[in-house]
Amino acid sequence: MQLTKQEQEMADGKEGNAVKKSMEILIALGEIYGAKNLVDVTSVQIAGVSYDNLGDAGLDYLAELAKDGRVKVLTTLNPAGMDLENWEALGMTKEFADKQKAVIDSFAQMGVKTTCTCTPYFIGNKPEQDQHVAWSESSAVAYCNSVLGARTNREGGPSALASALTGKTPLYGMHLDENRNAQVKVNVETEIKGTQNFGALGRVIGEKIKNKPSYIVGIKEASVEELKSFGASIATYGGAAIFYMEGITPNKTPIPEESITVTKEEIEKALASWNDDCEVDFVSVGCPHCSLKELEKVAKLLSGKKVVKEFWVTTARPIKKEAEELGYVKTIENSGAKFACDTCCVVSPIKGRFKCLATDSAKGCYYGAAKNNFKVKIMSIENLVKEACGEVVGWIL
Numbered sequence: 062m063q064l065t066k067q068e069q070e071m072a073d074g075k076e077g078n079a080v081k082k083s084m085e086i087l088i089a090l091g092e093i094y095g096a097k098n099l100v101d102v103t104s105v106q107i108a109g110v111s112y113d114n115l116g117d118a119g120l121d122y123l124a125e126l127a128k129d130g131r132v133k134v135l136t137t138l139n140p141a142g143m144d145l146e147n148w149e150a151l152g153m154t155k156e157f158a159d160k161q162k163a164v165i166d167s168f169a170q171m172g173v174k175t176t177c178t179c180t181p182y183f184i185g186n187k188p189e190q191d192q193h194v195a196w197s198e199s200s201a202v203a204y205c206n207s208v209l210g211a212r213t214n215r216e217g218g219p220s221a222l223a224s225a226l227t228g229k230t231p232l233y234g235m236h237l238d239e240n241r242n243a244q245v246k247v248n249v250e251t252e253i254k255g256t257q258n259f260g261a262l263g264r265v266i267g268e269k270i271k272n273k274p275s276y277i278v279g280i281k282e283a284s285v286e287e288l289k290s291f292g293a294s295i296a297t298y299g300g301a302a303i304f305y306m307e308g309i310t311p312n313k314t315p316i317p318e319e320s321i322t323v324t325k326e327e328i329e330k331a332l333a334s335w336n337d338d339c340e341v342d343f344v345s346v347g348c349p350h351c352s353l354k355e356l357e358k359v360a361k362l363l364s365g366k367k368v369v370k371e372f373w374v375t376t377a378r379p380i381k382k383e384a385e386e387l388g389y390v391k392t393i394e395n396s397g398a399k400f401a402c403d404t405c406c407v408v409s410p411i412k413g414r415f416k417c418l419a420t421d422s423a424k425g426c427y428y429g430a431a432k433n434n435f436k437v438k439i440m441s442i443e444n445l446v447k448e449a450c451g452e453v454v455g456w457i458l
């Protein structure tokens with residue numbers, strides 16, 4: 062790879078050990094993927110924040126980098142293993158909390174903005190079209206490339222941190238025009254509405270075309286919340302880092318010749334696959350993390366009601382703060398539902414605590430089952446609230 066003088070100096074250790082180590086990671090990655098050079102990034106989002114995933118080896122690695130590493134660009138974090146303030150009420154142990162806080166402290170020492178969220182675009186980490194960035198979280202990567210039109214590969218935690226400490230990423234993959242073109246046209250032959258249905262659509266497309274960029278036609282409208290749910294699902298079930306929705310997303314692409322269709326029956330089949338035989342004991346909204354609009358919706362639905370099941374609302378802390386000022390937090394907490402900021406029902410170490418998760422998220426269903434061994438049911442947010450309040454028996458979409 063061709064390095065500039067400044068990059069070569071960073072690689073030689075002129076800016077300290079953390080930068081030197083980071084350059085080693087970026088150069089190795091670039092060589093593996095055939096990048097000719099590095100490119101400047103304007104923002105970073107780092108995954109692998111939960112102590113549950115990192116363990117002591119990860120914690121030591123971060124502490125080592127924190128000795129002399131300082132981020133060069135705006136950098137935020139993916140969800141951690143617990144609500145950093147309200148961890149006790151959510152049932153975390155002190156041992157886990159201490160380790161998780163040490164992880165966050167190391168990131169803070171490096172100058173990372175320690176807001177832990179998979180929707181960084183709601184809290185000010187929102188790149189502009191065509192800017193190069195280095196993000197890790199798969200749902201955020203799909204949203205970033207497709208909805209914001211910025212450019213990022215799906216980084217691992219260490220490579221994203223290396224980009225934060227150097228302000229660079231290798232120029233390959235999603236950073237290059239030729240890899241961003243749609244390869245398959247997808248004709249959606251049924252109306253899609255609601256986050257759970259957009260999640261089902263993401264699964265059907267992802268399973269059919271894997272990680273190929275898609276050009277989707279037939280969707281009349283899609284809200285930000287529906288797009289984040291769709292992006293999370295297509296990334297989970299197919300591994301895609303970019304999609305196009307005709308008339309909705311901003312990027313331009315040649316329209317591909319290869320085409321497939323998605324039918325109403327396929328969407329229904331996907332939804333039916335998330336209807337395990339179980340009694341819901343855990344309800345969660347906010348995968349990916351709730352927007353302010355979703356918090357308003359949940360607050361309206363919960364107003365004057367009491368939940369009878371464990372109900373987590375997961376969101377970024379700054380979004381909760383905004384919701385607090387608007388009175389939504391009080392309404393939600395008065396019902397007995399709990400905010401789980403900084404974390405979610407997947408990355409939190411709650412395996413064994415619950416048996417049956419109800420969520421509106423296709424991604425939440427996948428990882429709830431795969432990581433936490435939950436049985437799962439998918440529902441609209443309206444019906445999740447009814448389920449949490451004991452107003453429904455069985456499964457309704």
Ligand code: F3S
Pocket residue numbers: 139140179200293347348349350375404405406407408424425428
């Ligand atoms: Fe975010 Fe957790 Fe879902 S990180 S996308 S809420 S699995």
